[in-house]
Amino acid sequence: MLETLQPQPADKILALVQAYREDPRETKIDLGVGVYKDATGLTPVMRAVKAAEHKLWEEQDTKVYTGLAGDPAFADAMINLVLGDAVARDSVAAAATPGGTGAVRQAFELIQMARPDARIFVSDPTWPNHLSILKYLGMQVVPYRYFDNDSRGVDAQGMLDDLAQAKEGDVILLHGCCHNPTGANLSAPEWDAVIALLQKTGATPMIDIAYQGFGDGLEADAAATRKVAFSVPECLIAASCSKNFGIYRERTGLLMAVSADQSARGLNQGTLAYLNRQNFSFPPDHGARLVTMILTDPTLRADWQAELEEVRQTMLGLRTQLATELQQRAGSDRFGFLAQHRGMFSRLGTTPEMVEKLRADHAVYMVGDSRMNIAGLNAQTVPILAQAIVEVGI
Structure with missing residues (x-):
């Protein structure tokens, strides 16, 4: 065979x-x-990670499975980090994943379940694994202009012109901050223009945020993601903890599905759990638990933020x-x-x-x-x- x-x-x-x-x-x-x-x-x-691991080693008394979507405390901590108070917590379904890549993969599979004919609009260029996964899943990719090779900045008008072709049922993949591979980011007015286009076309945004804290700071780097989530009926967010917590090998990520219709949260949450079950059953917990400990302990969080800065x-x-x-x-x-x-x-x-x-x-x-x-x-x-x-x- x-x-x-x-x-x-x-x-x-x-x-x-x-x-x-x-x-x-x-x-x-x-x-x-x-x-x-x-x-x-x-x-x-990172110092806070070492401290959390030491504390976990002393206190943890079981390695039993977490839930299919991971520990709810991890989801709460990460939703607060990424979204703040931009949307109501009970409008967000979330599931832990093996790294940010796992969150991206689960998001694509969720889209495929909901809209098998969805087109995924992807920046040119983008992180190569976006395209690799989409090709493997057989999903339709539509590139949109992004990087201006002359200015080495964003081709904002070309981007908007291409995204204007999207329609309801399509997905626009955006980088929340620190665009990979170019490092060129949208300005606040350009983000506003993208949001206006999303509202006009009815396309669904999917935001990949893998570098929060590496650009202009934790809050500034989350600002665009928060504004998008607040401004549209629904969106998907794939978050990674690999870089800003330095826990690359722990494979720690979270997929969020935000819906303005809070009654949709139950269905979304159940679907995310189902997808986890089909792909890897229970998600890894060690990195997620460390992140939760750091984000919910004032001393650890302060030290983490200082080192991240x-x-x-x-x-x-x-x-x-x-x-x-x-x-x-x-x-x-x-x-x-x-x-x-x-x-x-x-x-x-x-x-x-x-x-x-x-x-x-x-x-x-x-x-x-x-x-x-x-x-x-x-x-x-x-x-x-x-x-x-x-x-x-x-």
């Missing part, structure tokens, strides 16, 4: 990781993998340093967009050939579409990268 299987496309980022490991050059720089690294190249366990400021500092180094070396402000982008990633907006030249000539590793992980830099490697970018002629 298994001899009929066909080879699947290799994951480009994982291939990049392997090539980086095999490169003997001491000056090599890894800007491919989407994880935060400190100045020493380590992805540390340190991480955010570090990335902003690296952005500013890189933009300044490039300005000095290139004698041009054309790289100023790097200081304006937010989150872990920026997209240089150059060709795969130039990206390959960076790797071959300077041991700089980034994804072929020129997405680079800003958090892969440190104060010492920023000048090396800047010189490499200038020397290859980007």
Whole structure:
């Protein structure tokens, strides 16, 4: 039977990781993998996470299953973090998932159950796994313009023109903050324009928010998601705890289904539980319990927020340093967009050939579409990268 299987496309980022490991050059720089690294190249366990794990180790007296949708306390804590008081709690159905990716997958399957013919409008570019999952599920994808390769900002008018083709029953996939892979984000007025379009077309928004706290701060990064949820009849939100809590391997995420009709919550909640049952039964709990402990303990939460702010400021500092180094070396402000982008990633907006030249000539590793992980830099490697970018002629 298994001899009929066909080879699947290799994951480009994982291939990049392997090539980086095999490169003997001491000056090599890894800007491919989407994880935060400190100045020493380590992805540390956050202080509040360590403290919560120690407390959990002392106090936890069972490893029995949680409910199909996970611990309700985790859902409550995350809904408060992401949505605040933008919508009534009893209008939100939620289910814990294996990471933000699990939340995205469950959201797509929920859409497929509700509207098998739904079209999913996806930004060009977007996180590759969005497209991979949608292709696997056989769902119809409609790309919409997003990144302006000339300005390295958002093509807001092109985006709105493309999204105007959506209709009721379609889904518009949006990045809540820190757009991956470009780092280019909508302004508040541009978000208002998107909301007005959603209200006009009747399309349903689905928001993927994986980097809350990495852009302009916890509250600021949630502002657009909250405004969307408040302004439309229903929406889906896939949230990840991997980055802002640094618990990548714990696979901790939450899918939320928000409905203005509070009577719909019961049906939505039951459906989310059903989908979990079909895919993995009970969701993982360790990471979810740590997040719940941190968000509901004032001392732990204060320490977590302080460290998260340190991480955010570090990335902003690296952005500013890189933009300044490039300005000095290139004698041009054309790289100023790097200081304006937010989150872990920026997209240089150059060709795969130039990206390959960076790797071959300077041991700089980034994804072929020129997405680079800003958090892969440190104060010492920023000048090396800047010189490499200038020397290859980007």
